[in-house]
Amino acid sequence: MARDAELLLCPVNLRHLETNTRAYDEAVAMARRRGARLIVATVAPEIERNLNIYNSEVYWSQQLAKFLAENPADGVEVETVVRKGAIHRQIVKLADERKVDVIVMDSANPKVQDYLLGTTASHVVTHAECSVYVVRG
Template identity: 75%
Template sequence: MPRDTKLILCPVNLRHLKTDYSAYEEAIAMAKRRGAKLLVATVAPEMERNLNIRDSEAFWGEQLQSFLQTHPAEGVELEAVVRKGAVHRQIVKLADERNVDVIVMESANPKVQDYLLGTTASHVVTHAKCSVYVVRS
């Protein structure tokens, strides 16, 4: 019997969303099929590369809201969240705190360095307590 899905987490990397947001689209479709709420999250870096960004959580929150307005999740209850820190750790932590049923996230095709250093997706798959659906971009 399939599990009841109430909350889906879709972490998004706002730096890459201009070219590919297939994981976000897949998360919307899954939320519609399952009648689940969609939690869209982005993680602000601890230290900004751009020194003009004084409040990174506010900046990335505005960027996330802008993306969501441009790409609405029609027919899906949606909540946006901004976290700060290491991306792979914050995704797992947020999923645990919110008791997420499934994480839908992107992963680029692996390269040699990914096998040596690890990737965000591989960390999340290894450490998340819930199911993780990885969308290849």
């Protein structure tokens, strides 16, 4: 039985994209090389700090669509996903649910540059059932 195309997951923190898109760029390049499909996901907070955001799932879906329009993944089949909750848990949960082959993610929040591996990346590396490719920012 033939195996479907490999599936990659790239979580993006839309609050920090102005400083770094390395993990996304690497995920797109990896998907092209491997002929893989790519899930680009973002995790919205349970409670928005910005009171102007009435429906966070709609808002973050629009922001993710805008990001992809500005950073096209030509030649790669891309699916978007917006989740709510704790970022580290939602990444692992999504990867498990979708049987992702590889997670491609940033090593740390760009504001925490003193750490080799941030808390989110550390949790994902420890708990994901699949391989995790950590991109140093």
